[in-house]
Structures are given as structure tokens and as C-alpha cells.
Amino acid sequence: MTLGYFIYKIILVVVVFAITMVIAMYSTYAERKVAGFLQDRLGPNRAGWFGILQPVADAVKLFMKEETIPSVSNKTLFIVGPALSLLTACMTGVVIPWGTSLSFFGENYSLQIADVNIGILYIFGVVSIGLYGIMIGGWASNNKYSLLGAIRASSQMISYEVAMGLAIIALIMTTGTLSVGEIAAQQHGWHWNILIQPLGALIFIVCAFAETNRAPFDLPECEQELVGGYHTEYSSMKMGFYLFAEYINMFISATVISTFYFGGYNMPFIGRFVTDPNLLALCGVAFLFAKIFFGIFFFMWVRWTLPRFRYDQLMNLGWKVLIPLSILNIVLTGAWMMRHEILNVFIK
């Protein structure tokens, strides 16, 4: 490991972090614009051209607000909660392959920060830790609504993690690898995993909605029943951290879905038009981000279209529909992979 390589990785980390932050920031703007569009109104249009400075104005507002820490709360954990949420939200980007690799002066620079051989499980592990931020924050507020919101969030996330894990198992069976980089590389041309695993992709997307606490699964923060859910007691930038973490999670979910099922940085037929490898890699990055932006738009589209579930409906969907379906998906995938052996048994 040379010094240049080390510096390159640090630059990549900073760039990925910066892009994540900017996208999360402008997701708040995009969400209001999409909501406005779907409800036939204008959305924010006062700050700057087409309201483009709205996120900056919001950030300034959040920073200037008075910061209150309830006197009955557990002060340390009250601060740890939002920090942990934001930290875990930013950790997943490390194993995502943002593109193939750039080559300068005979050296190859991969656009993936760390190609761990268990990348999928790493993502899964980080998602499962992300829950602690919400749980700690909700409990430390010492407020019944916050606690209820935190408990709803954790039971919902644990339930949907099971179905998500089972959907991923079927994906691992067909790809034969746990490395995210390899999964993305396998999907060149039209070999997108959604065509091989349509049911698994559907289950994964539904679970991603539940994992990010987005509507129609946003029961942890439903305003009518729980005031604000787990962040009822939070004000100023701590509340901003929670909201920001939600938008980062949405961005990361869209990225993971595009990488696992929609070909990642691959685009069919692009090799015919672009031959220069560096340009091809940059095109791949652009395609990945186009898919991610569509994914984020899809998240918002669903939020402003579907009403919220009831809590028992949510649990029934998770345990009685998605888990049996994902087990069926595993069985079907296994049978398809062993079809020659099974046919041989019947022919003889």
C-alpha cells in the first residue's frame, strides 16, 4: 500500500461523503417539489431561482433555532441518539461500487472504496445497527410518545430485516458471491438481476421502504397518533440530524437497490458508442446516479400517493406475506438452479 494509494482512498471517501450530504440536502427540496407536483401546487419557490436555495435556508434556520434538552431526559444518550443515526447512515457508502475504475498513467484507480468479500453482509450489519440511534433517542427523551415511536421503529425494522435477508439469500444463490463489486460487475449488458430475481427484487424494495421508515411505513413518526414519534422532544440541529439521516438512508437504499437489482453502473449497448475506458467509467457513474435519482423519486412518489398502513396491517404484511414469499422465492431459485439434476431423476 503506497502513500499515493492511501491519499487516493481518502479523497474518494471525502468525495462520497460530500456527494451523500449534498444529495440528502437537495432531497428535502426535491421531496417538497415532488409533493407539490403530485398535489397540483407549486412547492417552495421563494428562496433563490425556483426555490433552489430552500435547503440552505432550512439549514440556517435549524442551526439558529434554540436548542432544548428536556430536564428529565438522559442527557448523554439524548445527544448520542441523533449522532449515531447520522453516523450509521453514512457508513454504507463504503462498499458501494460507484463505477468501474479510472486509469491514469498506467495506474488503476477503483471507484469503490473497499471491495470487502462480505460487502452485502456489511450493508446488512450497518442497517441493523442503524436502529440504535432511533431507539436510544426515543428512550432518552423520557417521553411516552417518543418511546412508543422508538419501539414501533425497532419492531418494524427487525420484522422487515428478516424478509430482506431472505430476499438477499436468493440473490446470493444466483450470483454466487457476497461481494457487492462482483455483483455489479456480473450485471453487464442486459444481465440485470431484476430479470433473474423479479420476486426477490419486489420483496427487497418493499423492505427497503420499511427499513427507511418512509411512507407508507412511517408509523414510528406518524403525527396524528404520536405527535412526532421518536423525535418529538428534539429541536434545532439534533432534529435536523434525524431528518438528514432519513434522507441519507433513502439515498443509500436507492443506491443499494440499483446496485443489486438494476445493474449498478452498467447500461446496455453503451460499449458501442463509447470506447475510451475512462470515459466509459464516467458514463457508468452517470448511469448509476440516474438510476439512484429515479429510485429517490420513486420513494417520494410512493410517499405522496399511498396512505399510511395501520400497525397490525404492517406486521401482517411483514410476517405473513413477505416472509413466506421470500422463502418460496428461495425454493424456486434453488429448484431452477438444480433443474437439470431434478429432470434427470424424473427421466430415469
Add this chain to the structure above:
Amino acid sequence: MITTYLFYFLSFLAIMFALMVVISKNPVHSVLYLVLTFFTIAGHYVLLNAQFLAVVHIIVYAGAIMVLFLFVIMLMNLNKETEPHKTPWLKFSAAIAAGLMLIVLVGSLKGAETIIATNPFNGNIGLIENLGQCLFKDFLLPFEVSSILLLVAMVGAVMLGKKSIK
């Protein structure tokens, strides 16, 4: 060697967090320290080049089991008033029992011989390919039997949790 320093650092943290689990008065703090202990143990797995075990350790213990623990403890709302009052007599006997246990442990560790591994240590043993080969080829039957055991436990839990229909 950086791995040696990391080993001592992680061991120090693991022991410190494990002590904090016992010492801290608030049960929620205890659970959170236990989660941190699991993280340091996962760090040890990474040092042994067993990334798969490390991540599964985090997913299963920190991500699922401890969340359920935290869940139950948060709902029970344990505080000073609900803390069971123990007599000095009980504390005294508990201290003696734990002290005897410590003596037994120290004595057995002192008399133990250091084990020399017959097979040379293979750095790749913890990687997922080798683990899969081991579990699904060499130890297939025990593996499947233990999965049936877990299934039985699951069915039992569902049976106990079910409302009796009359």
C-alpha cells in the same frame, strides 16, 4: 506489529466495557455497554481474518438479540423505586460465592498446560468459502440437526405466545 497493538487495545476495551455492563446502575446503560463489548469481539474476529464471523456476530448479536433485550428493558421502565432491595446477608453470601468461583478459575488456569496447535494456523480458515465447505461438507449432519433444534424452539415460542382459543 500493528495487529498486536490492536489486539491489546481491543482486549482492553472489551474487558472495560464488560466491567461497565456489571458496574453501571442503569439497566439500559448495561445493555448498551454489552453492545459495545460485542463490537470489540467482532474486532477480534477481523484481526483473525474472519470477516464473515465478525459481520454475522454484529448482525445477530448487536443487531437482533440486543435490540430485543433493549426493547424489553425499555418497556419494563426499571428505576430506583422498582429496584429489589437486597439484605446485606444476601450480598455477603453472593460475594463469597463469586470469590470461590474466582479461586477455582485462577487455580485451573494456573494448572493448565499451554496447547500447541497440531495443524499450522491457516489464515484463510475464517473466510466464507472455507467456512461453507466445513459446515456443508464435513459437518453437514450436525449443522442440519442444530437447525432443526432452532426450528423446534421457534415452534415452541409460537405455541407459548399463542392466545388460547376457547
